[in-house]
Amino acid sequence: MPSQQRQGQGFLLTANSYDRQGRAYIQLWLASNQGPVCLEVSDQQPVFFVLSSELDTVLETVGEHLLKHQSVALNTFQHQPITALYFASIDAHYRAAQNLQQAGLSCFEHDIKLHERFLTERFCYGSMAFAGSQGSNPRYPAWQQAKIKTAQYTPKLSVLSLDIECSEKGQLYSIGLYGEHFQQVLMIGSEQAADTPITWLANEYALLKQLELVIEKLDPDIIIGWNVINFDFRLLVKRAALHGIKLALGRQQGVARWRERSDNEQTGFISIPGRVVVDGIDALKSATYHFDSFSLENVAQQLLKRGKLVDEVHDRMAEINHNFAHNKPQLAAYNLEDCKLVLDIFQHTQILEYLCLRSQLTGLMLDRSGGSVAAFTNVYLPKLHRAGYVAPNLTRDFIADSPGGYVMSSKPGLYNNVLVLDFKSLYPSIIRTFKIDPLGLIEGLASPDNAIEGFRGGVFSRDKHFLPEIINQLWLQRDQAKADHDSARSQAIKILMNSFYGVLGSTGCRFHDPRLASSITMRGHQLMQETADWISEQGHEVIYGDTDSTFVWLNQDLNAEQAKQIGQQLAQGINQYWQHKLASEMQLDSHLEIEFETHFSRFLMPTIRGSETGSKKRYAGLTNDKQLVIKGLETVRSDWTEMAKIFQTGLLERVFSDQDPRQFVLDTVDKLMAGEYDQQLIYRKRLRRKLAEYVKNVPPQVRAARLADEHNQALGKPLQYQNKGSIAYWMTINGPEPLTNRVSQIDYQHYLDKQLQPIADAILPFIDLDFEQITSAQLGLF
Structure with a gap:
């Protein structure tokens, strides 16, 4: 059947470029209203750029690898003319760049992949329109000679949740699969009655082949799971290789390929x-979710208020082994529930919607974790080319570093009526206002007479820049998203805008220059300090400042409405001050906006432990609606016990409400010594290195982990803690001992000295009380 010229719209799932018969090809898979679509592009040639002044030497060095070269209207950041070199294949492109680098010759943008350049130069981020000659395959139409352009398209993606169960040695037991209209467990074993839908397979080989068939039939766009890349798929590919199978899980029987990260043998990529395979842990982290533990049990309990049947890893492994041997239907139910938990977390958090919007804003693939530098490059590079420049190469030559955010030395005390004023998106606002931009820096240095002065020698063009307008457009989109109550879009835009400073300050970014990052942070310092001075001139005292927040003590007997009015008046006055100052002194329109955020009726700024100096990034306050807000103190830190958190919260509540806390202190000590808090005395800490790597400094969690594994070994059970992980333990009179096999008495004096007293000593002196004096008579009874 002859091909026909067609067109449509879709959303990018996977992109790849490769050589075929000595020519470079690009393959794009899209989700569309007509189903999955494969776009094939064969008319794009890999390219990089060299200095025109070095062209003769370059041509001699590149030799037969080169297809053609031509002058282009581009320059380096040092205003040197550029020549483009084109190649027939990706391999030739790579070898030529390698030869030039070995010869000490410059080549620019050689590290940009062919499919990435193809997409970004057409401003195709996530969604796109396409046209081409459609082939005859009814299920997976392949479009040859495909052309693409930017478009707005919202995909409806089919999702399948996958989870495997296996022995501690990696032998597969079962594979759970759960989707919107499908649930199934593929299980090794003979048929048994079960409430869970189970497909019974004779052995591991049959299990893997059945997985291929089910994936082909269901044809999902997205496969999700929990640590699904570095555990489930890593193991599936490994077990398949043992049976001589290349897992055909892709469309058109494409093979699943595992690739190790070069810098870490424990993690890798699945294509x-x-x-697209999306890991729930990476996805939530990319959307700035924070949990004490990213275990499926903990996250499910936090978000869904339900979880696994068993959470202790060792017990769970024992139960899995037991059920596979004696109760396979129970194991299948457990397996499928894990799949459902993951799918429900994805739906609850709208995390796929967030990832799709991130892709549409930046061109990052759905499965990309991190990627702030790549996102910036995707958005900025095509604009830079149109301005007549090639991007600089990644360099580590810069020594000068930019300072961090402004943090004011605090004035410790217990206060009434403290206001918090926040600059709205301070760093993006500074970029917009002061035109901070890589291109703007180059153009400003070339024509400094009418440029905007930055810091550390940075000057910025008033009219030649991209980043201020990029942020302006994102700002408008976020305001619209807020108006539409589109939380996923609003969050995606917020994260992207706030990432720009970090990108420009990162030596891992090709656009890094200390003058860029310093002109942001040092301007922030100036704004915060001058704002504090202006507030002081109005008769109020600034007791703390941190990055973009200013804490103002009103030192007046006010009700909530009066405090709010003062806060709003201060915000309005500060905004007017900066508008007038920047217009008159620098001829700039101010995009700075400070907001009155919070009124604390009571507020505690503690000292640094063991010092009279005020602390930083640590405070607590009581809002007008009686909400207790705690920042940086023990209550919100994962390395303190639950008892410490309960004690600190109770103490603050009593102090803020002017109740005498002495009886509460005594009652807490009584309960601790009587053993009533034993379950709240558990430490839970991560092992950040392999157990054997702790040699000189051996922290308590490592000692507990070694005891736990010695116990496991004595019982003939698998070792748990040799390769990182988390450990729960008590501190006993004989040192740290794990939850699984504590034999000694709990050391209550340790918890009194290391958990209760430090918390009390940070609070009680502000109301002229002393922990030791309160407890000394009581402790004499024990």
Whole structure:
């Protein structure tokens, strides 16, 4: 059947470029209203750029690898003319760049992949329109000679949650699969009655082949799971290789390929043609979710208020082994519930919607974790080319570093009526206002007479820049998202805008220059300090400042409405001050906006432990609606016990409400010594290195982990803690001992000295009380 010229719209799932018969090809898989679509592009040639002044030497060095070269209307950041070199294949492109680098010759943008350049130069981020000659395959139409352009398209993606169960040695037991209209467990074993839908397979080989068939039939766009890349798929590919199988899980029987990270043998990448594998942990972290533990049990309990049947890893492994041997239907139910938990977390958090919006804003693939530098490059590079420049190469030559955010030395005390004023998106606002931009820096240095002065020698063009307008457009989009109550879009835009400073300050970014980052942070310092001075001139005292927040003590007997009015008046006055100052002194329109955020009726700024100096990034306050807000103190830190958190919260509540806390202190000590808090005395800490790597400094969690594994070994059970992980333990009179096999008495004096007293000593002196004096008579009874 002859091909026909067609067009449509879709959303990018996977992108790849490769050589075929000595020519470079690009393959794009899209989700569309007509189903999955494969776009094939064969008319794009890999390219990089060299200095025109070095062209003769370059041509001699590149030799037969080169297809053609031509002058282009581009320059380096040092205003040197550029020549483009084109190649027939990706391999030739790579070898030529390698030869030039070995010869000490410059080449620019050689590290940009062919498919990435193809997409970004057409401003195709996530969604796109396409046209081309459609092939005859009814299920997966392949479009040859495909052309693409930017478009707005919202995908409806099919999602399948996957989870495997296996022995501690990696032998597969079962594979759970759960989707919107599908649930199934593939299980090794003979048929048994079960409430859970189970497909019974004779052995591991049959299990893997059945997985191929089910994936082909369901044809999901997205496969999700929990640590699904570095555990489930890593193991599936490994077990398949043992049986001589290349897992055909992709569209058109594409093979799933595992690739190790070069810098870490424990993590890697999975690529499946036409399908995206999204790990729940990485996805939530990319959207700035924070949990004490990212275990599935903990996250599910936090978000869904339900979780696994068993959370202790060792017990769970024992139960899995037991059920596989004696109760396979129970194991299948457990397996499927894990799948459902993951899917419900994805739906609850709208995390896929967030990832799709991130892709549409930046061109990052759905499965990309991190990627702030790549996102910036995707958005900025095509604009830079149109301005007549090639991007600089990544360099580590810069020594000068930019300072961090402004943090004022605090004035410790217990206060009434403290206001918090926040600059709204301070760093993006500074970029917009002061035109801070890589291109703007180059143009400003070339024509400094009418440029905007930055810091550390940075000067910025008033009219040649991209980043201020990029942020302006994002700002408008976020305001609209807020108006539409579109939380996923609003969050995606917020994270992107706030990442720009970090990108420009990162030596891992090709646009890094200390003059860029310093002109942001040092301007922030100036704004915060001058704002504090202006507030002081109005008769109020600034007791603390941190990055973009200013804490103002009103030192007056006011009700909530009066305090709010003062806060709003201060915010309005500060905004007017900066508008007038920047217009008159620098001829700039101010995009700075400070907001009155919070009124604390009571507020505590503690001292640094063991010092009279005020602390930083640590405070507590009581809002007008009686909400207790705690920042940086023990209550919100994962390395303190639950008892410490309960004690600190109770103490603050009593102090803020002017109640005498002495009886509460005594009652807490009584309960601690009587053993009533034993379950709240558990430490839970991460092992950040392999157990054997702790040699000189051996912290308590490592000692507890070694005891736990000695116990496991004595019982003939698998070792748990040799390769990082988390450990729960008590501190006993004989040192740290794990939850699983504590034999000694709990050391209550340790918890009194290391948990209760430090918390009390940070609070009680502000009301002229002393922990030791309160407890000394009581402790004499024990």
